[in-house]
Amino acid sequence: GQNIDQPTEMTATEGAIVQINCTYQTSGFNGLFWYQQHAGEAPTFLSYNVLDGLEEKGRFSSFLSRSKGYSYLLLKELQMKDSASYLCAVMDSNYQLIWGAGTKLIIKP
Amino acid sequence: DTEVTQTPKHLVMGMTNKKSLKCEQHMGHRAMYWYKQKAKKPPELMFVYSYEKLSINESVPSRFSPECPNSSLLNLHLHALQPEDSALYLCASSQDVLRTGTNNEQFFGPGTRLTVL
Numbered sequence: 001g002q003n004i005d006q007p008t009e010m011t012a013t014e015g016a017i018v019q020i021n022c023t024y025q026t027s028g029f030n031g032l033f034w035y036q037q038h039a040g041e042a043p044t045f046l047s048y049n050v051l052d053g054l055e056e057k058g059r060f061s062s063f064l065s066r067s068k069g070y071s072y073l074l075l076k077e078l079q080m081k082d083s084a085s086y087l088c089a090v091m092d093s094n095y096q097l098i099w100g101a102g103t104k105l106i107i108k109p
Numbered sequence: 110d111t112e113v114t115q116t117p118k119h120l121v122m123g124m125t126n127k128k129s130l131k132c133e134q135h136m137g138h139r140a141m142y143w144y145k146q147k148a149k150k151p152p153e154l155m156f157v158y159s160y161e162k163l164s165i166n167e168s169v170p171s172r173f174s175p176e177c178p179n180s181s182l183l184n185l186h187l188h189a190l191q192p193e194d195s196a197l198y199l200c201a202s203s204q205d206v207l208r209t210g211t212n213n214e215q216f217f218g219p220g221t222r223l224t225v226l
């Protein structure tokens with residue numbers, strides 16, 4: 001079966017750094033996406049990885065290791081507005097997105 | 110314009126009502142999606158349209174009926190829904206379905222919060 005695992009909830013302090021991990025087992029791999037979703041709102045695209053390595057975009061970076069079926073999203077200089085759910089999604093061999101359950105990130109002052 | 114719009118924002122309907130959800134994008138995307146999302150769960154794919162043709166129907170009950178009148182519009186017709194169908198309904202679009210790489214991320218609309226009484 002297809003499976004994506006992420007921690008359910010994480011807490012971090014404003015100004016700090018947090019790493020959200022995602023492991024996956026899917027039938028085929030055509031890339032991994034990270035989305036941010038604030039409560040009651042739609043998901044918004046953060047990053048895409050298809051090759052191994054680190055992609056940096058401002059305060060957010062995403063890493064992929066295909067051999068380990070592993071990715072992480074790194075958020076630096078945390079701000080209160082970063083409190084949200086972070087969803088990991090893998091595009092499988094049928095080009096369908098398989099979604100993780102999401103990690104709820106709580107930022108404390 | 111990198112926006113997907115959805116109407117209405119909120120909808121309350123009885124189990125005997127017929128209503129429609131609407132979605133629109135003007136990014137020239139050829140793939141459009143309907144998702145259902147329950148609280149604290151990830152989006153659950155319902156339908157995929159590719160080049161205005163239904164390409165994926167994830168075993169969705171017939172009380173949900175999608176329609177794609179043209180490449181910019183996607184509707185979801187609702188009839189005889191059940192209280193358990195209450196959820197956030199998200200529309201999304203992407204450049205294409207059978208494509209990988211950057212610039213094929215899905216853009217989501219703000220969703221319609223549906224309550225079935």
